[in-house]
């Protein structure tokens with residue numbers, strides 16, 4: 001009697017349980033034996049209590065998940081697949097900081113040494129520039145494990161596309177780009193990732209291709225926003241509303257729809273620097289990419305000066321929103337913090353409200369004390385809607401009249417109150 005051999009069951013460890021790693025680990029745990037590992041014991045303890053401070057996974061979903069959690073590297077050996085989802089920030093000179101990726105690679109290499117599994121695969125999901133997985137992480141894994149890459153263990157890369165706060169394009173619905181060191185490994189990863197997404201798998205021919213695809217997705221977005229920010233500066237001088245212009249131009253079938261504003265966070269404002277860095281190493285100065293970055297990084301100062309020029313000196317200003325984008329609690333690389341700094345340097349007194357940001361983190365990261373209750377705030381010289389959280393979109397004219405004194409200014413960076421609810425006697429300004 002012959003039995004068709006079924007592939008061995010995969011046992012998976014996800015390394016780094018943040019915005020990317022946790023939803024991925026929960027999705028994989030519906031189909032596989034999954035261990036979620038993070039060096040942050042506090043994060044692991046919170047998750048064990050069912051609390052995800054990133055708000056990506058509901059407490060109930062976490063409680064019913066078979067995902068096991070650990071902050072102890074001793075739990076890592078013996079897995080068939082390791083998926084690395086640790087941060088890839090830039091340093092204070094905007095150069096890639098590969099420290100977390102290197103550290104995670106050492107941890108996985110050590111686990112491979114302890115209990116080498118045949119054909120073990122190490123997949124990177126962290127956003128990197130082309131070459132990091134094979135030229136930097138592979139050698140670290142070899143060194144720590146004493147094993148040969150491409151013989152004893154294999155590499156893979158699968159960029160992450162999740163968009164925090166977006167409940168439509170979730171990890172189980174988006175097309176997943178996947179690449180493996182060999183066709184067999186690619187096919188195996190296709191099977192694994194194919195289980196968790198209904199959006200299909202796109203097999204990229206090489207790991208470098210998959211790395212490059214991710215980094216240009218974000219660089220493209222950054223450049224397009226930079227273009228709109230640049231025209232906002234031009235139209236500001238012309239005295240016309242950029243949003244009105246975009247609305248008109250957007251009626252053309254092939255006009256690309258982007259909005260002006262602050263570009264912060266962990267991805268769009270960071271990843272282009274990764275590509276530009278690699279280009280520089282190769283002797284190419286990435287002019288468009290870096291021009292886009294320069295414009296977007298300069299928007300906080302531009303907006304601060306534009307508002308300051310329209311209000312009286314030493315104004316009392318209320319800034320609504322501190323997180324890097326709407327409806328998420330993520331404060332990393334918030335450009336609103338730069339705007340607040342710019343307004344304070346220009347001599348204004350700035351109060352800040354954000355319903356989602358963690359007050360301790362706001363204080364610790366930016367020295368910003370959050371005002372707790374919006375309904376107790378009133379009579380500012382200017383209110384700046386900096387982040388279009390749902391709560392701010394829902395503000396009505398009476399509330400706005402309470403927040404801004406007669407003769408004061410409403411600065412609406414994302415155009416959320418455009419043409420609607422500006423109380424009489426208040427100056428309205430938008431990009």
Ligand SMILES: NC(=O)c1ccc[n+]([C@@H]2O[C@H](COP(=O)([O-])OP(=O)(O)OC[C@H]3O[C@@H](n4cnc5c(N)ncnc54)[C@H](O)[C@@H]3O)[C@@H](O)[C@H]2O)c1
Pocket residue numbers: 015016017018019020021037038039040043085086087088100101103104107125126127128160161162163164266267
């Ligand atoms: N957040 C996003 O929207 C998003 C989207 C697509 C891609 N990415 C990319 O995914 C990667 C992860 O981003 P994120 O937003 O999830 O980061 P995050 O900061 O939310 O989470 C990273 C987690 O990794 C942990 N960690 C750090 N070093 C570690 C190590 N050596 N071993 C184990 N755990 C470690 C941290 O404690 C943290 O919990 C980055 O490369 C990012 O660019 C992020």
